[in-house]
Amino acid sequence: MSILTEKQPDEATAQRLYAMMDRQVTHMVRLIDDLMEVSRITRGKIELRLAPISLDRVVRDAAELSKPLLAAGRHELELDLPPMPCTVQGDGVRLTQVFANLLNNAAKFTPPQGRIVVSLRSDGRTARVQVRDSGVGIPPAMLGSVFDMFVQISDTSRVAQGGLGIGLTLVRSLVELHGGRVTASSPGVNEGTTMMVELPLVSDEAQQVTADTLAAHRRAGQGHRVLVVDDNRDAADSLAELLGLMGASTSVAYGVDEALAAMEACPPTIAFVDIGMPVRDGYELAGLVRADSALADTVLVALTGWGQATDRERIMAAGFDHHLIKPADLEQLTELLRDPPLKRRSGTPLALGGHETACLHAIWP
Incomplete structure (x- = not known):
C-alpha cells in the first residue's frame, strides 16, 4: 500500500499492484479459514448435520466446485461412478468439502494437462472413493505424514502455488468425524498420487426406513x-x-x-x-x-x-x-x-x- 501512496505509479502499474494485493488477501483469508476449521474440529465445535446421502452426488458436486482450478491447469477429469447410488450417513456439505479439497490438491500438484480420475466402488458395507492423479507423487518416507498439520512435500511449493499444508488435515478430520478413514499411496516422485476415502454405507434396513420416512x-x-x-x-x-x-x-x-x-x-x-x-x-x-x-x-x-x-x-x-x-x-x-x-x-x-x-x-x- 505504501508503494501506491508514496510512489504514485501509473494506472497500469497500480492495477497490477491491486491485483497482486487481492490475490494475497484472498490467499490469506483462505488460510485463516482453514486454520479456524481445524481449530473448531479439534475442539469439538463442528456439529455434523447427518442424513442419508448419495455419495456419487457428493462427488459430482465436489467436481463442480473444483472446475475453476481444473480448468486453469487444463486437466482432464474422469468420473468413474457406479450406476446404482452408494448411500452413506453424512453431512453433504462437509463431505463435498472433503472431495473438493482432494480434487483441488490433485490439481495443484499435477503439472498442466494432467489427468485426474475419481472412482467410487462399494462392497456392500464400505464405500471407497479414489482420487488418482498423474502429478508429482509422494516420496515413500512421507506417505505416513501427509495428513499432518503444516506438512509439505519438499520441492513442490512451486508446482502447488503455495499453501500451508492444512487442506489434507481438514480432509482427515472430517472423514474421521464420519466414521471413515483416508489414506494416501504413491509409487514415488513424479509417479502420481492416489487418495482413498473409505466411508461406512447405510444398511439396507436403514435405507428402507429412510425411504418410508421420505414417503x-x-x-x-x-x-x-x-x-x-x-x-x-x-x-x-x-x-x-x-x-x-x-x-x-x-x-x-x-x-x-x-x-x-x-x-x-x-x-x-x-x-x-x-x-x-x-x-x-x-x-x-x-x-x-x-x-x-x-x-x-x-x-x-x-x-x-x-x-x-x-x-x-x-x-x-x-x-x-x-x-x-x-x-x-x-x-x-x-x-x-x-x-x-x-x-x-x-x-x-x-x-x-x-x-x-x-x-x-x-x-x-
Missing part, C-alpha cells in the same frame, strides 16, 4: 393449497419447492400486496408468512386476512427468525395460528401438515372441493 414427508402436504409469503425470494422459492415435494400445491408472493391479490384470486388453505417484510409486514397481512370473511378458514403460520416469548405472544395476538422459527424444520412442517386435518384455532376444519378444486387447477401451478 411420509411427501404425503404430508397432499390436499393443501399453500401460499408462501416472504420478501426474500430465495427463501420463498425454496420453501415452496420443499412443500411442493411434500405433495402440496404451492405458490409464492414476495410482499403483502402480492399476497393479498393471490389470496383473493384463490384462497389458500394455509399461508406461511414472513414477519419482517419492508413497507408492510406480516402483522399487517395477518390483520387484513382476519378481517376478510372469504379467508376465514385460511391457516396462518408465522415463519420468522423472531423467537422470543414476547415475539410469539405478539404473533399469536395478530391472528396467526402457528409460529415456526426459520429455517423451517422438515419434521415440524410434516407435523403441521399431516393428519388429522389442519384446523384454524377457531376449530373450523379445512375443506377442499367444489369451487375450491376448480380454483386450484385454474390458478395454482
